[in-house]
Amino acid sequence: MWKRAVICMLLAAFLGGCTKGQKEEQKTEIRMGISLYRGDDTFINNIRSVLETKAKDYEREHGIKVILDIQDAKGSQNTQNNQVERFISLGCDVLCINPVDRMDASVIIDKAMTAGVPVVFFNRQPVEEDMNRWDRLYYIGVDAKETAVLQGQMVVNLYRKEPLAVDLNGDGVVNYVLLEGETSHQDSLIRTEWSIQTLKDGGVPIEKITGGIANWERSQASALMEQWLSEYPDTIELVVSNNDDMALGAIDALEREGIREMNVIGIDGTTPGLEALESGKLLGTVSANKELYASVIVELAASCAMGEVLPKEYPLEDGTYYWAPQEILIHNAE
Amino acid sequence: MIGKRGKLLILVYIICLAVLFLMCSTDLIIGEPEKEIYQVAVIIEDVGDDNYSNFRKGMDQAAVEFNADVRFITLYDKQDNAQQMELISREQQDGADALIVAPVDEGQVVGALAEKKVSVPVILLDSGLTGEEVAGVVMADYKKMGQKLADEIADREGEGCRVLVLSDGKNKTAASRLFVEGAAGILERLGLPCHMVISGEGQVMKSLLEAFGDTGEGPAVILAESPELLAEAAAALAEGPSFLKQTEGLYGRGNTMQILNYLDRGLITGVCVTDGFSTGYFSVRMAIEAIEGLRGQAPMEMEVYYIEKEDLRDPAYEKILFPIE
Numbered sequence: 001m002w003k004r005a006v007i008c009m010l011l012a013a014f015l016g017g018c019t020k021g022q023k024e025e026q027k028t029e030i031r032m033g034i035s036l037y038r039g040d041d042t043f044i045n046n047i048r049s050v051l052e053t054k055a056k057d058y059e060r061e062h063g064i065k066v067i068l069d070i071q072d073a074k075g076s077q078n079t080q081n082n083q084v085e086r087f088i089s090l091g092c093d094v095l096c097i098n099p100v101d102r103m104d105a106s107v108i109i110d111k112a113m114t115a116g117v118p119v120v121f122f123n124r125q126p127v128e129e130d131m132n133r134w135d136r137l138y139y140i141g142v143d144a145k146e147t148a149v150l151q152g153q154m155v156v157n158l159y160r161k162e163p164l165a166v167d168l169n170g171d172g173v174v175n176y177v178l179l180e181g182e183t184s185h186q187d188s189l190i191r192t193e194w195s196i197q198t199l200k201d202g203g204v205p206i207e208k209i210t211g212g213i214a215n216w217e218r219s220q221a222s223a224l225m226e227q228w229l230s231e232y233p234d235t236i237e238l239v240v241s242n243n244d245d246m247a248l249g250a251i252d253a254l255e256r257e258g259i260r261e262m263n264v265i266g267i268d269g270t271t272p273g274l275e276a277l278e279s280g281k282l283l284g285t286v287s288a289n290k291e292l293y294a295s296v297i298v299e300l301a302a303s304c305a306m307g308e309v310l311p312k313e314y315p316l317e318d319g320t321y322y323w324a325p326q327e328i329l330i331h332n333a334e
Numbered sequence: 335m336i337g338k339r340g341k342l343l344i345l346v347y348i349i350c351l352a353v354l355f356l357m358c359s360t361d362l363i364i365g366e367p368e369k370e371i372y373q374v375a376v377i378i379e380d381v382g383d384d385n386y387s388n389f390r391k392g393m394d395q396a397a398v399e400f401n402a403d404v405r406f407i408t409l410y411d412k413q414d415n416a417q418q419m420e421l422i423s424r425e426q427q428d429g430a431d432a433l434i435v436a437p438v439d440e441g442q443v444v445g446a447l448a449e450k451k452v453s454v455p456v457i458l459l460d461s462g463l464t465g466e467e468v469a470g471v472v473m474a475d476y477k478k479m480g481q482k483l484a485d486e487i488a489d490r491e492g493e494g495c496r497v498l499v500l501s502d503g504k505n506k507t508a509a510s511r512l513f514v515e516g517a518a519g520i521l522e523r524l525g526l527p528c529h530m531v532i533s534g535e536g537q538v539m540k541s542l543l544e545a546f547g548d549t550g551e552g553p554a555v556i557l558a559e560s561p562e563l564l565a566e567a568a569a570a571l572a573e574g575p576s577f578l579k580q581t582e583g584l585y586g587r588g589n590t591m592q593i594l595n596y597l598d599r600g601l602i603t604g605v606c607v608t609d610g611f612s613t614g615y616f617s618v619r620m621a622i623e624a625i626e627g628l629r630g631q632a633p634m635e636m637e638v639y640y641i642e643k644e645d646l647r648d649p650a651y652e653k654i655l656f657p658i659e
Contacts, residue, residue: 029428049382056410065428067405071394090371090403 029065030305032298033087034096035080037124039072041216042245042270044098044123050294051096058298066302077101084108088115093305095119096297102186105130109137118304122297125186131320136304140296140322142288144190147267147326151191152198154284154328155238155265159204166204168237168261174204176238177228178211179221179246188216191242191267209236214246221249229257239264244273244285251281269329277331284330293324372402374621375425376434378459379507381412384590385561391657392614400622405430413504415439419446426454432469432621437461440508444468455624457617460509469624471633472617474608476509476587479638480516483585483606486640487555488524490603491582496527496554498545500563500586503532510559513587517557529554538563539570539577546580553582561588564605568596589655597643608636611657 181188247266269287455469564586
């Protein structure tokens with residue numbers, strides 16, 4: 001008899017403990033903690049702005065209040081880890097993280113797993129090993145190889161159509177310089193490799209003059225380009241840049257030198273990049289559909305927060321990854 | 335074999351364990367010290383935070399220091415007063431301990447406070463109104479800002495220069511209204527001809543071209559009423575070099591990245607700015623003080639600075655324009 005009593009009491013105690021807080025009412029509010037690797041990155045800033053609009057659209061459409069806590073990690077993984085801790089302590093339902101160091105997402109994942117808060121990573125893909133640790137981790141980004149191939153393809157298409165539009169001096173060789181992003185960013189390596197490979201495969205007779213790492217930054221790219229223009233005067237015909245900001249930096253240097261005849265190509269389709277494209281300073285760029293990109297982040301995060309089935313219109317590869325579609329944007333495209 | 339007494343002891347032991355487990359899980363024994371987190375909602379008059387990037391940095395800093403949970407809320411539609419009033423009511427219902435509001439129509443907000451529709455402390459941003467209902471005001475003196483710019487225009491452009499005041503014609507916000515009042519007062523006193531040019535969003539170039547054509551009096555100085563109009567006027571100058579010839583100078587207020595870029599490129603001649611970081615920081619601090627019972631605080635007036643291109647890299651202004659938390 002006494003054994004039964006003890007078992008019943010223990011069961012009651014454990015059940016009481018386990019069911020604590022499980023009685024969930026229908027949520028009327030979602031709180032998303034968003035941490036950006038650097039708020040002054042033009043592409044990220046564009047995404048942030050669209051994210052805010054999409055969150056408001058979601059709020060209007062579903063009648064569910066969406067609170068966005070947006071923080072800038074300013075390039076520090078330590079700061080980002082602290083931000084994640086604060087998001088969790090503030091009761092965020094879901095985290096949207098643009099990791100500072102894609103190799104070091106494990107701390108964030110640990111904290112999120114302990115708190116049971118799902119994470120939607122974007123723009124910088126954490127390593128596969130980390131992504132496989134939990135089934136409530138997601139990644140939204142663009143396929144870096146596809147981006148690079150599209151960037152190379154835009155020059156190949158132009159060269160096939162009008163060789164002298166690319167080989168500006170008509171000597172049968174296209175001399176190019178290369179502006180690369182951060183060395184630790186996987187997109188930088190892939191963009192460089194596949195963009196150049198596509199040019200070669202497409203039959204463009206390219207020859208590399210020089211290249212350098214400008215860490216995605218306009219000012220650094222501008223300084224490098226200025227140096228190259230003085231070292232290799234009247235030689236460079238094409239500037240291949242891993243992103244629009246660095247392409248704009250190269251254009252700044254060209255403008256200072258009064259050079260108008262040089263092709264510059266970028267990636268991202270940022271707002272200043274598109275302005276330069278419109279004015280013809282930038283030959284072309286590869287742009288992800290930012291509206292869709294941000295929509296997927298908000299919809300996916302909201303579904304996670306509400307405990308709903310993930311939206312079918314955004315199919316996830318392996319139940320984890322979503323690749324945003326991209327397109328080539330070229331000056332005076334017909 | 336365990337005796338009856340032994341069994342009883344085990345039972346008591348297990349019951350004690352179960353009770354301890356329950357007490358621990360409900361924080362009865364090892365209760366963490368309760369740290370009160372104040373909920374503060376910031377509701378601005380705009381759809382985006384372009385004009386509030388430094389403000390947000392200050393706001394975040396204060397949130398951490400004063401243990402506040404600060405929510406920054408923008409409108410769905412620009413300058414929609416009804417929406418702002420709805421958001422004020424929603425945030426209050428959702429448990430905000432204090433509100434910081436940049437009013438679309440300050441009269442409406444103060445009216446709601448007077449009618450006791452808002453029961454939590456309200457801090458107003460850039461409002462000329464004070465009173466018992468308002469827990470605090472953090473503002474820049476926009477009248478002084480307009481006066482300062484008018485003085486700079488007179489000094490720089492000299493006597494006889496014509497000034498086109500670019501306005502959206504709505505005069506809804508206190509900032510715009512006071513700014514134009516201040517500038518017009520000085521321009522009138524100095525005898526500088528001043529024309530109002532009313533322009534809708536995206537229509538600045540057209541409106542200015544019409545204004546230049548209508549007056550037919552040659553070049554003029556443009557003074558933009560709001561940061562949005564200033565940025566649009568600068569973009570118009572960047573696009574039309576011929577238009578640039580007719581413009582002796584472009585002046586206004588605001589320190590968005592876009593405006594600072596145009597200033598750096600020489601398309602904007604001079605701007606008046608305030609310390610957005612401090613505004614954000616002090617408004618949250620004021621809200622916390624109001625929650626804690628300190629009412630009727632004196633309005634906090636933020637300093638106004640006039641800067642030109644060469645001041646952008648001056649360390650004194652760098653701290654204001656590009657604050658680091």
